[in-house]
Amino acid sequence: MKNICTFFCFIFFANIAVSQTVLQAGDIAIIGFNSESYPVNNPTYDNFAFVTLVDLAPNTVIFFSDNGIRSNGTFRETEGYLKWVSPNKITTAGTVTVLTCSGIIQQGEGIVTKPAGDFNLNKDGEQIIAYQTTNNSYNGASKTFIYALTNNSWTSGAVDSHTSAIPSGLESGKTAVALPKVSGAFANNVVFQCPAFSLSGSQDEILQIIANTSNWILKEGSTPSEMNNLEFCPILINGFSIDFITFNQMRLKWGTISSNLEIMIVAKEGSAITDQPIGTLYNAYSTFGLGTSFDGGFIVYKGSGTTPDTSFIVTGLKEGSNYYFKAFTRTLPSGTQWSNGNASNPESVIARVQDIENVNITLNSFNSNNIADLNWTNYIASPKYDWWEGGSIIIMSTDSITTLRDDFNAKDVNTSSFNAGDEIMLAGCNNCKIALKTFGNPSETSNVSVNNLSACTKYYFKIFNNDGITPHAAQVNKWSDGVITNITTTCSEIKVEGNGIEIADGDITPTIVDNTDFGSIMENNNISKTFKIKNLGNGPLVLSNTPVINITGASAAQFLVTMQPPNSVSAYSESNFSIQFSAPLNCIGGPVYNATVNIVSNDNDETLYNFNIKGTCTNDCISFQPVSASSGAFITINGNGFTSSTEVYFNGVPSMNVILISSSQLQALVPINVTSGNITTISPNYNSCTSLTIISPAETCIH
Known part of the structure; x- marks a missing residue:
C-alpha cells in the first residue's frame, strides 16, 4: 500500500489480534473521487480514495454507499454499496486506498465486494458515505458512520440520488465535507492536496485541514482522474x-x-x-x-x-x-x-530519506554572444532541505563529471571558498569551472547566465548543496551528493542552394546549374534567380548584415536583391531570396559582369558566407554587309531575335522596306537622302546596339 508521503499518524493496537478495529467518526477520511471518467459515468473507471487515520486490525470491514440519508436518518435505498475488507495484516495509519465503483482496487490492498445495488457516482451531485455495522452486514440495524463527502450541499434529507442529510454522528466541516461547485458546475474530479508545509496537530485538527476545501484540487469534466496524482503529504499527530x-x-x-x-x-x-x-x-x-x-x-x-x-x-x-x-x-x-x-x-x-536528486537543470536559451541561460528546480518538498543553508554551487566541464560529495567533503570548505568562473581542481572533473554559487537555502527555482560558452558544444553540470556553518550532528561544511545533467549549446549551420544545388562558401566559379551564372541576356533586359538559405543547426540562424544579402564587386550595380530573407531562420528551417541581373543599354562586345554575394550570420565556422555570381550582355545587331552603300540599296544585317515586325533605322531614318530572312538575318532598304550614321534595329522586347560602321568609319549599327 502507498502512504501519503508521509502520513505521521497515531496507531492503536488494542484488540487487533482478536477482532477487527471498531472505528469512530473521523478514523478514516475520503480524500478524492472522480464521477465523470471516460467513458462518462462508467463504474469501471469512476473511483474514489480514502486514507486511514488510525491503524486497522486485519480484516476490518468498512462499507461505502452512494445512497443519500433521508430526514429520518436511514438510507434512501435506490443506489448501491461497496464492502471493503482490509488485508490480513495491520493496515497502518496513513494508508491510501483507491477503489473503482465496480469494486476494483486501483491502489492499496484488501478485498472489495458489492453486496447490493449499483454503486455508481453521478456527475451531477453525489455523496459517498463510509460506515460500519455491528454484524458486518451492509444493512445492519446498528450503523456507525465514519465519514461522508459530497460535491453538493448537505440537505435536511435525501429526496433524490443527488442529495443527502449529514449522517448521524458526523460533523459538518470536519467529518462531513461538502465541496463547492466549480464555475457553477458540480466538482466531479477532485482530490485533497496537501499544503507545502507539514501538517501537525491532533486527529481533530488534521480532519479540519482535510475538510478545508481550499486544500483540494477541484475540477469539472472527464479529465484523467486526479486520484492518479495523489501527492505525498506529511501529517503528524x-x-x-x-x-x-x-x-x-x-x-x-x-x-x-x-x-x-x-x-x-x-x-x-x-x-x-x-x-x-x-x-x-x-x-x-x-x-x-x-x-x-x-x-x-x-x-x-x-x-x-x-x-x-x-x-x-x-x-x-x-x-x-x-x-x-x-x-x-x-x-x-x-x-x-x-x-x-x-x-x-x-x-x-x-x-x-530523500534521494539527492533535487535539481533538474535545463537550457533556456543560447545566443550569439555565447551566453546560456540555465534554470533548475530544487527539491523543496516537506521536510524541506532546511539543512542546506550553506548554499549551492554548480560545477561545469566539457567532459563527463564523476565528482562525488566525498570529494567536496575532503576539502572541508563551504561555498564562500569559491567564485563563479573560477577553475577548480576536483577528482572526477577535468577542465572544471564553477558555473554558479549561491547562499542560503535553495529556492524552488533558480536561474543563472553562464558566459563564454562555445556553440555546438556539450557541457556537463553538477550541483552540490552545502550544509553551511550551523552544526547539525557534526554536519558542518558537508555537501549533498550532486546531481549531474548536461546540455548541448545551440548552434546554427548555414547552407545556400541555387536550383536545389548547394553553393559552397567561397565559390568563385559561377555556373548555370546552381543559378550563380545568370546566363547571357539581351542588353537593356533583366533576369531573376532565386536562392535558398537553409539552417541545418538546432539553434536560430541570425543573419546580421544590413541588408541581409549584400552584393559587392566591380559590377555590383548590375545586380539587385529583389527579395531579402528575414533576419533569422529557425532551426532546421529555410528561407528564400532573389537576385535580379540587369544588362545595360548599349552593351558592347558581349561583356561579362561579375559580383560577390555576402551573407553574415552567427554560424560558428562560417560567419561570412560568400560566393561569386555573373551575367553576360548580348545584342541582336552583330554585323552587316556591305559596310557602305548608296540610297536605294539593300543591306544584309546579321544578329539575333529578329521578327517580322523588326524595324531598321539608318542614322535615325526608317527603312521603308525590311525583309525578314530568318530570326538571325534580315535585309533593309537604305532610305533616300540618308546620311552616314548608325544602323539601329528595334525588335519587340529588345533595344540593342553595336558599333559597326556604314558609309564611313565613324558610323555605327545600332539594335
Whole structure:
C-alpha cells in the first residue's frame, strides 16, 4: 500500500489480534473521487480514495454507499454499496486506498465486494458515505458512520440520488465535507492536496485541514482522474515529527513527555513496526543499526523528562529508503509494559530519506554572444532541505563529471571558498569551472547566465548543496551528493542552394546549374534567380548584415536583391531570396559582369558566407554587309531575335522596306537622302546596339 508521503499518524493496537478495529467518526477520511471518467459515468473507471487515520486490525470491514440519508436518518435505498475488507495484516495509519465503483482496487490492498445495488457516482451531485455495522452486514440495524463527502450541499434529507442529510454522528466541516461547485458546475474530479508545509496537530485538527476545501484540487469534466496524482503529504499527530532530512540522516521532534514516563523510539527500514516491547533491557544509539535490534529495526532513542528533545538526529540511514519510527512509553521507575501512546503522547511516523536528486537543470536559451541561460528546480518538498543553508554551487566541464560529495567533503570548505568562473581542481572533473554559487537555502527555482560558452558544444553540470556553518550532528561544511545533467549549446549551420544545388562558401566559379551564372541576356533586359538559405543547426540562424544579402564587386550595380530573407531562420528551417541581373543599354562586345554575394550570420565556422555570381550582355545587331552603300540599296544585317515586325533605322531614318530572312538575318532598304550614321534595329522586347560602321568609319549599327 502507498502512504501519503508521509502520513505521521497515531496507531492503536488494542484488540487487533482478536477482532477487527471498531472505528469512530473521523478514523478514516475520503480524500478524492472522480464521477465523470471516460467513458462518462462508467463504474469501471469512476473511483474514489480514502486514507486511514488510525491503524486497522486485519480484516476490518468498512462499507461505502452512494445512497443519500433521508430526514429520518436511514438510507434512501435506490443506489448501491461497496464492502471493503482490509488485508490480513495491520493496515497502518496513513494508508491510501483507491477503489473503482465496480469494486476494483486501483491502489492499496484488501478485498472489495458489492453486496447490493449499483454503486455508481453521478456527475451531477453525489455523496459517498463510509460506515460500519455491528454484524458486518451492509444493512445492519446498528450503523456507525465514519465519514461522508459530497460535491453538493448537505440537505435536511435525501429526496433524490443527488442529495443527502449529514449522517448521524458526523460533523459538518470536519467529518462531513461538502465541496463547492466549480464555475457553477458540480466538482466531479477532485482530490485533497496537501499544503507545502507539514501538517501537525491532533486527529481533530488534521480532519479540519482535510475538510478545508481550499486544500483540494477541484475540477469539472472527464479529465484523467486526479486520484492518479495523489501527492505525498506529511501529517503528524500529537507532536511526533520529522523536520530535517538529508542524504543519510533525519531529525526527530516530539512534544512534552510526562515526567513519570520514559520514551523509547524504534526505527525500521521498509515496513511498519508491529511488535510490542517488554521489559527494560534496551540500548539506544542514534546511528541506525547500532542500537538493540527490535522487530527488524533498532532502538534509536531512550530517555525521560518533561523537556522535549528538539534536536535528536538519527544518522546512518540509506538514501531513497522508507523508514518507520514508532514511540513507546513506560511508567517510571519500575514499569515494564510499554504503551503505544494515546491521544496525549507521541505515536508513530513514517518518513522517506530523500534521494539527492533535487535539481533538474535545463537550457533556456543560447545566443550569439555565447551566453546560456540555465534554470533548475530544487527539491523543496516537506521536510524541506532546511539543512542546506550553506548554499549551492554548480560545477561545469566539457567532459563527463564523476565528482562525488566525498570529494567536496575532503576539502572541508563551504561555498564562500569559491567564485563563479573560477577553475577548480576536483577528482572526477577535468577542465572544471564553477558555473554558479549561491547562499542560503535553495529556492524552488533558480536561474543563472553562464558566459563564454562555445556553440555546438556539450557541457556537463553538477550541483552540490552545502550544509553551511550551523552544526547539525557534526554536519558542518558537508555537501549533498550532486546531481549531474548536461546540455548541448545551440548552434546554427548555414547552407545556400541555387536550383536545389548547394553553393559552397567561397565559390568563385559561377555556373548555370546552381543559378550563380545568370546566363547571357539581351542588353537593356533583366533576369531573376532565386536562392535558398537553409539552417541545418538546432539553434536560430541570425543573419546580421544590413541588408541581409549584400552584393559587392566591380559590377555590383548590375545586380539587385529583389527579395531579402528575414533576419533569422529557425532551426532546421529555410528561407528564400532573389537576385535580379540587369544588362545595360548599349552593351558592347558581349561583356561579362561579375559580383560577390555576402551573407553574415552567427554560424560558428562560417560567419561570412560568400560566393561569386555573373551575367553576360548580348545584342541582336552583330554585323552587316556591305559596310557602305548608296540610297536605294539593300543591306544584309546579321544578329539575333529578329521578327517580322523588326524595324531598321539608318542614322535615325526608317527603312521603308525590311525583309525578314530568318530570326538571325534580315535585309533593309537604305532610305533616300540618308546620311552616314548608325544602323539601329528595334525588335519587340529588345533595344540593342553595336558599333559597326556604314558609309564611313565613324558610323555605327545600332539594335
